[in-house]
């Protein structure tokens with residue numbers, strides 16, 4: 001064991017000497033490894049960022065919420081069939097609220113896309129969410145200032161609005177949005193509440209931060225014909241454990257409302273985030289496969305490059321190898337020396353790649369909050385080491401089994 | 412005691428269909444503290460014999476015993492150990508590591524012997540001082556003259572206190588004056604009790620040795636003791 005450590009140490013010194021004397025070549029050889037390691041670290045970093053954003057988004061939406069909708073969110077192979085389904089109406093909602101006993105809260109939701117203005121500031125394409133005062137109970141919303149609209153405001157379709165944090169920030173960069181009059185479309189609305197930052201970009205148009213909330217009656221009044229558009233019913237279970245029961249009840253109640261016979265299929269869908277989760281896993285899976293493919297390819301090319309340069313190096317140093325053997329280097333010492341050399345190249349390349357990835361992840365961090373994972377650092381180092389050993393083995397073996405006399409005669 | 416004992420050694424190289432008998436049939440004993448010069452025309456098998464003696468190469472047939480042990484029965488690792496600890500090699504082309512300084516070059520055999528960095532440095536420095544390079548310890552080969560390079564190589568051969576020093580045309584790449592200086596160094600080593608075997612085809616170099624073995628076509632042509640104390644002129648008069 002002590003002998004082994006000694007040989008490792010001396011081998012490392014010899015390897016470093018060799019690398020130092022061929023700096024540019026060593027650096028160029030490292031390129032593949034640098035790219036491979038950068039890509040694997042960035043990939044894990046990006047996935048982590050997406051993951052964090054997603055979890056945050058999910059918890060903003062609430063993990064115990066069901067969405068009764070005309071369309072199923074996932075598995076859209078029956079799209080044409082679903083398109084022909086009856087719309088979900090406010091009447092459906094009213095009866096649902098009446099009949100369903102398990103939900104903690106339920107609310108109708110109708111969405112529209114509008115431009116919102118205040119003075120010179122305007123925000124385009126804000127998702128306008130129309131609902132009732134019950135809506136807030138189906139979410140985990142917390143308020144920066146103000147409140148959600150009341151039952152009266154909701155019932156009488158007042159021109160009041162609650163702003164998501166990002167929308168408020170864009171309209172009122174200096175704050176003080178409360179009680180201001182803003183324009184949605186060409187109608188005036190009074191701001192009665194501003195939300196805290198809730199979700200994350202990953203939710204896109206579902207991110208509450210990018211939404212504005214008004215009474216559903218007001219949406220019908222100004223922006224959408226009551227006969228068009230299908231509402232969604234957001235249903236929140238008492239607690240996550242009761243989600244399955246709540247879903248079962250919801251399906252039963254909806255079939256009753258729709259007057260479906262035993263033999264008829266559901267003409268609505270009860271969606272939940274588990275579906276979203278599945279979808280998310282698919283997306284991450286694709287990123288992972290793509291990332292692993294790029295990483296694998298870069299590492300493979302890098303390893304071939306290193307193997308090649310090591311063969312060249314062994315050839316160039318044939319005489320040196322002969323000399324080393326003549327003065328007592330054992331086969332395994334020579335083998336170890338060249339493997340150490342290629343491993344040192346790879347490790348150094350890996351460290352450069354790591355550094356590059358850390359710098360790039362700071363850039364990524366600007367739009368996807370994330371940081372380089374410790375596990376990624378460990379993986380990067382282990383991969384570099386393994387690549388180095390694998391790429392170095394064949395050239396090192398050639399060197400080790402050289403006949404000393406022939407090697408010494410080599411010119 | 413015989414350090415080296417070889418009996419009916421042959422070495423055959425195959426060049427395509429042709430067989431080259433580099434050594435045909437050589438038997439030889441060499442004792443401790445001998446000073447042997449091997450001479451002979453180019454291609455007569457001198458280097459082949461030296462490589463054999465230095466355990467760098469193994470014979471096609473015949474027996475080689477080094478300090479009583481049969482070399483052909485040794486494993487690669489045992490051979491490496493013998494080369495490392497019992498044999499000091501000096502080459503015609505010096506064979507120094509170009510990018511390492513004199514000190515590191517001399518340390519090399521000690522690294523393979525597993526000696527600690529501190530002791531290595533001390534011993535290598537002493538070896539360099541002994542060959543007269545006290546002020547060239549941190550010079551790289553390209554900053555040294557040919558004679559100085561060969562001195563580094565000799566220091567490297569001596570640093571592990573080997574039983575024999577083998578030198579294959581150590582002055583072949585040097586001018587005659589520098590060659591003489593190097594030979595003076597070998598003479599001193601011999602006087603200190605080292606066993607030295609060197610190859611040369613220059614008569615005035617061989618004159619430093621006590622015993623001269625002449626090879627021709629892979630066979631020993633002559634093997635004689637010469638009186639070293641005589642000057643080369645005296646030897647000429649004696650018809651040697």
Ligand SMILES: Nc1ncnc2c1ncn2[C@@H]1O[C@H](COP(=O)(O)OP(=O)(O)O)[C@@H](O)[C@H]1O
Pocket residue numbers: 406424425426431432433451452453454455456457458459460
């Ligand atoms: N590796 C080899 N392969 C083929 N022939 C060789 C090899 N080494 C030496 N020889 C041949 O063996 C003979 C003796 O070579 P060598 O011992 O180098 O002679 P010297 O050193 O006396 O000049 C020469 O004819 C040479 O060509």
Ligand SMILES: [Mg+2]
Pocket residue numbers: 457458459579
């Ligand atoms: Mg020769």
